[in-house]
Amino acid sequence: NAGVTQTPKFRVLKTGQSMTLLCAQDMNHEYMYWYRQDPGMGLRLIHYSVGEGTTAKGEVPDGYNVSRLKKQNFLLGLESAAPSQTSVYFCASSYSATVNTEAFFGQGTRLTVV
Amino acid sequence: RKEVEQDPGPFNVPEGATVAFNCTYSNSASQSFFWYRQDCRKEPKLLMSVYSSGNEDGRFTAQLNRASQYISLLIRDSKLSDSATYLCVVNLGNAGGTSYGKLTFGQGTILTVHP
Numbered sequence: 001n002a003g004v005t006q007t008p009k010f011r012v013l014k015t016g017q018s019m020t021l022l023c024a025q026d027m028n029h030e031y032m033y034w035y036r037q038d039p040g041m042g043l044r045l046i047h048y049s050v051g052e053g054t055t056a057k058g059e060v061p062d063g064y065n066v067s068r069l070k071k072q073n074f075l076l077g078l079e080s081a082a083p084s085q086t087s088v089y090f091c092a093s094s095y096s097a098t099v100n101t102e103a104f105f106g107q108g109t110r111l112t113v114v
Numbered sequence: 115r116k117e118v119e120q121d122p123g124p125f126n127v128p129e130g131a132t133v134a135f136n137c138t139y140s141n142s143a144s145q146s147f148f149w150y151r152q153d154c155r156k157e158p159k160l161l162m163s164v165y166s167s168g169n170e171d172g173r174f175t176a177q178l179n180r181a182s183q184y185i186s187l188l189i190r191d192s193k194l195s196d197s198a199t200y201l202c203v204v205n206l207g208n209a210g211g212t213s214y215g216k217l218t219f220g221q222g223t224i225l226t227v228h229p
Contacts, residue, residue, distance in 0.1 A: 035219070042120075042222050044219075045217070045218060090158070092217070101205075103160070103217055105158050107157050
């Protein structure tokens with residue numbers, strides 16, 4: 001019973017490098033989200049998707065791109081990593097956006113940019 | 115103004131105490147509300163949904179005041195295992211217009227229950 005799986009779990013990048021974080025869910029959920037979590041800041045929404053082929057900006061989208069080519073996958077890309085992007089990244093999915101639909105989270109990706 | 119605001123605490127209470135957390139949200143069109151719990155270095159997990167009429171789940175009671183755009187969580191008879199960060203979450207649902215489906219978290223309230 002996989003739920004939401006994030007790959008990789010840990011990564012160290014050099015400034016200027018690029019990478020892609022993969023989020024996969026096996027629950028046939030329509031909605032998927034990428035958040036970053038920094039000390040004292042809580043979870044901040046980067047981008048989200050309300051269905052296959054759709055994406056929307058969240059609170060802190062700059063420096064990130066996303067794609068939702070398949071319903072089960074939501075990719076987060078860092079084009080040119082910066083130390084300010086050092087964070088813990090969480091992916092989440094939910095069945096819909098209607099009342100009282102639970103969001104399920106992956107275990108997180110700890111990214112350090114040096 | 116942040117879309118969802120919480121008192122970050124920390125709250126440090128003895129076992130058996132009653133503790134209350136508050137949360138306010140800015141968008142009156144918000145449709146659904148939740149409390150999530152996050153243990154140290156783990157992912158958030160749903161604690162309970164918050165219904166308009168208020169709801170209770172064992173030692174936990176959640177309340178919503180739409181007029182004041184205010185959500186609360188009450189924990190009675192605190193246990194050591196309740197120590198965690200509690201996150202207030204708001205979903206715009208299908209009333210969000212261009213923000214349709216947006217799920218926004220507060221910064222979390224840290225609770226430590228001690229013996």
